[in-house]
Amino acid sequence: MTKKEFENIYRQHYAKMYCLAKTMLYDADESKDVVSEIFTRLLRDGDRPQKDRMEGYLMTAVRNRCRDVLSHKSIRERVEGLFLQESMQGHIIAMNDDDRLERLMQFIEAELPPLSQQIFRLRFLSEMSYEEVAQAAGVSKVTVYNHLSQSVQRIKEYFQKETAKR
Numbered sequence: 001m002t003k004k005e006f007e008n009i010y011r012q013h014y015a016k017m018y019c020l021a022k023t024m025l026y027d028a029d030e031s032k033d034v035v036s037e038i039f040t041r042l043l044r045d046g047d048r049p050q051k052d053r054m055e056g057y058l059m060t061a062v063r064n065r066c067r068d069v070l071s072h073k074s075i076r077e078r079v080e081g082l083f084l085q086e087s088m089q090g091h092i093i094a095m096n097d098d099d100r101l102e103r104l105m106q107f108i109e110a111e112l113p114p115l116s117q118q119i120f121r122l123r124f125l126s127e128m129s130y131e132e133v134a135q136a137a138g139v140s141k142v143t144v145y146n147h148l149s150q151s152v153q154r155i156k157e158y159f160q161k162e163t164a165k166r
Contacts, residue, residue: 001048009048010039013055017062024066034065072145107158112151115139119147 014035021031038061042048049057108117115137122133123144134141 001043006039006043009042009054009058013058014039016055017058020059020062021066024063025069030069034062034069037065038062072142103162104155107155108151111154111158116147116151119144120151123148 017035017038018031021034022028025031025034038058041061042058048054108120112120118137119133119139122128122136123130128136130141130144134144137144
């Protein structure tokens with residue numbers, strides 16, 4: 001694909017693609033990212049549909065990528081929900097908040113791999129967004145979601161066992 005062909009496709013379809021992404025995601029920055037990813041893939045892969053099918057191809061690509069983003073958001077919300085649920089339920093009821101936090105930090109340091117520790121601290125102690133955590137740790141947002149999900153599950157299991165011992 002020549003530079004001029006790509007520019008024409010970009011100019012012709014960007015606005016529609018962005019509107020679809022924004023309608024699905026309700027987030028301007030994420031919508032721009034999705035559209036940029038689609039165009040990057042179009043350039044990188046070199047395969048492109050016939051001119052009369054280009055719009056359908058691009059709009060379908062945007063829709064599918066937005067669905068992926070929403071699916072990952074769902075994972076993130078579940079992880080946050082689990083963490084909040086566990087912290088609100090207070091599995092270590094007899095202890096005060098400082099003791100619970102100290103026990104939590106001891107568990108994290110002793111039982112979680114270094115990357116999981118870093119991600120957990122950045123997300124919950126530094127209150128960074130998933131995107132900020134991914135950038136700081138040098139990993140993808142999906143990796144952040146996966147590590148947090150696994151970490152929260154291990155923390156939950158640990159504190160359930162501790163509570164059962166009492």
